[in-house]
Amino acid sequence: MPAQLIIKRTSVAGRKPLANQLAFGELALNYTDGLLFYTDANSIVQTVGGLGANGVLGPSGATGPSGTAGFDGATGATGPQGPSVVNIDGGNPSSNYGGINSIDAGGI
Numbered sequence: 001m002p003a004q005l006i007i008k009r010t011s012v013a014g015r016k017p018l019a020n021q022l023a024f025g026e027l028a029l030n031y032t033d034g035l036l037f038y039t040d041a042n043s044i045v046q047t048v049g050g051l052g053a054n055g056v057l058g059p060s061g062a063t064g065p066s067g068t069a070g071f072d073g074a075t076g077a078t079g080p081q082g083p084s085v086v087n088i089d090g091g092n093p094s095s096n097y098g099g100i101n102s103i104d105a106g107g108i
Helices: none
Strands: 008-010 027-030 035-039 045-048
Touching: none
Parallel strands: 008 027
Antiparallel strands: 027 035, 035 045
């Protein structure tokens, strides 16, 4: 029977081995992500396969135009008219009784 090669493996997405978990030249596989890992001569975990890191995010584009304004709502009902002003001298606005020439009946 031929010898069987078994490497460290995981199915957890995003999991990567630490440098102290792999001996120099030892391999580890994340078969969910499709990545193969090894330690280099400086004991840094390197990746074989998969996609590289994403680049720097570019600036946002210009803001589009605003939409048209909606219609104004209906005007509410007009309230009742308040009481009329009554002159205390019977209708002569030129007379003045102690500095008072009219009374607003709405406050009474």
